[in-house]
Every structure is written in structure tokens, then in C-alpha cells.
Amino acid sequence: MSEAQYLSGRLLLAMPNMYDPNFERAVIAMCVHDENGALGIGVGHLRDDISFHGLLEQLDIEPGDAPDCPVHHGGPVETARGFVLHSADWGGEGTLLVNPFGALSGSVDVLRAIAAGRGPRHWLVALGYAGWASGQLEQEMSRPGWYAATGRAPILYDTPAEDRWNATWAAEGINPSMLAGDGGNA
Numbered sequence: 001m002s003e004a005q006y007l008s009g010r011l012l013l014a015m016p017n018m019y020d021p022n023f024e025r026a027v028i029a030m031c032v033h034d035e036n037g038a039l040g041i042g043v044g045h046l047r048d049d050i051s052f053h054g055l056l057e058q059l060d061i062e063p064g065d066a067p068d069c070p071v072h073h074g075g076p077v078e079t080a081r082g083f084v085l086h087s088a089d090w091g092g093e094g095t096l097l098v099n100p101f102g103a104l105s106g107s108v109d110v111l112r113a114i115a116a117g118r119g120p121r122h123w124l125v126a127l128g129y130a131g132w133a134s135g136q137l138e139q140e141m142s143r144p145g146w147y148a149a150t151g152r153a154p155i156l157y158d159t160p161a162e163d164r165w166n167a168t169w170a171a172e173g174i175n176p177s178m179l180a181g182d183g184g185n186a
Contacts, residue, residue: 007033007137009099011149011156011168012040016179018145022076027164028130029085029156030148031098038132041083041104043124043156044164046070052125055082056115059108064115072161074126082127084110085156086120100151122157147172 007030014026027044050058053068074083087102092109102122113119132140140146149168159167169176 007038007141007148009101009151011043011151011164013147013149013165013168015145015147016176023130025165026130027168028075029098029101029151031085031096031101031104033137035134037134038137040075040130041085041126042073042075042128042130043085043126044161045073046161047073047127050127055125055127056111059111061108061112061115065117066115066119069125070161072124072126074128075130077129077131079128081129082106082108082111082125083129084114084120084123084125086110086123087153087157088120090118090120100153101156102153122153124156 010030012028012030014023018024025044026042028040029043030038030040032039047070050071051068052066052071053063055071056063056066084105085101086105088097090110090113091103092105092107092113094107095103095105098104102120110119114123141148149172152168152171155164155167155171166176
């Protein structure tokens with residue numbers, strides 16, 4: 001895969017009938033993809049065991065005026081580790097710019113800023129991530145299972161999590177009910 005084909009800033013969609021239950025109807029905001037591997041944050045499924053205010057409480061952060069909202073299942077790796085995908089109008093130590101989504105922060109500083117009312121305008125919180133070793137995602141992309149869609153910030157920040165998979169396909173001009181989950185052999 002050439003440098004131009006790296007998937008940072010794309011929305012990675014699991015094809016229908018993917019055989020890995022960790023990624024059933026997954027929407028992954030790809031944040032890093034280079035010669036060292038790839039890291040993405042799942043934005044298509046919510047956790048039912050914790051809310052944003054619950055997470056803040058666990059970290060001894062007063063929620064202030066921050067809205068309580070769901071926390072996303074970011075992926076199957078390090079499910080206790082938190083990430084915030086957010087608009088680029090906020091940055092802190094270790095914040096990584098991820099165009100066109102904005103940025104990714106993994107420090108507690110962004111949570112404190114959100115709770116204090118001085119954080120990014122748009123944000124979503126996830127626990128865990130999807131990660132691939134060097135060359136692993138390229139190998140997976142060569143087989144049926146994943147589709148790399150154009151990254152669109154409005155789908156991330158303005159579309160409910162449960163609707164992002166269908167909304168991303170629709171934005172690509174594809175009806176997912178017309179897709180086959182398996183590839184053929186000639």
C-alpha cells in the first residue's frame with residue numbers, strides 16, 4: 001500500500017456479515033495509519049455500562065455543566081483506556097490532529113476542559129481502540145471485510161452512533177443491503 005493509500009482520516013466500515021463479532025456493523029474513525037501500524041476509534045457502538053458523567057465520577061472530575069452522554073465502545077484493545085475525538089478548536093499535550101475529524105486526545109486534560117466548559121465545541125468519548133500491527137490492516141484490506149469511506153466530521157458529530165454505519169454508506173452512495181458479505185473466487 002503506498003503512502004497515498006494510508007487510511008488516516010477515513011471512516012472504516014465493516015462489511016455486512018463480517019465474521020468477527022468485535023466489528024459487526026463497525027464504524028471506525030481512523031486516526032493513525034502509517035508504516036508502523038494503525039489505530040482507530042470505534043464510533044458506531046455505545047457502551048451500556050458507563051456514561052460520560054459516570055466516567056468523570058470515576059476520575060474525580062466534577063461534571064460542571066457538561067452534558068451527560070453515552071460513551072462509545074472504541075474497540076477491543078485496552079477497553080479501559082479513554083480517548084476523545086474532538087473538533088480542532090482545542091488542543092493539549094499529546095493531542096493529535098486527525099483531518100477531517102479534528103483531533104484525538106488521550107489525556108485527562110481534555111475531560112477536565114469539557115467539564116469546565118472550556119473544551120472543544122464538538123467531542124465524543126470512547127473507551128478502547130482498534131489497533132493493527134505494521135502491515136496487518138493492509139493485509140485485511142486486501143480481502144473482503146472492510147470498506148474505507150471518506151471521513152466526514154458531520155457523520156461523527158451530528159449523527160447518532162446507532163445511525164453512523166448506514167449514514168456513512170449512504171454518504172458514499174451505497175445501499176448496504178445490496179452488499180454481499182463474502183467475496184467470490186473465479
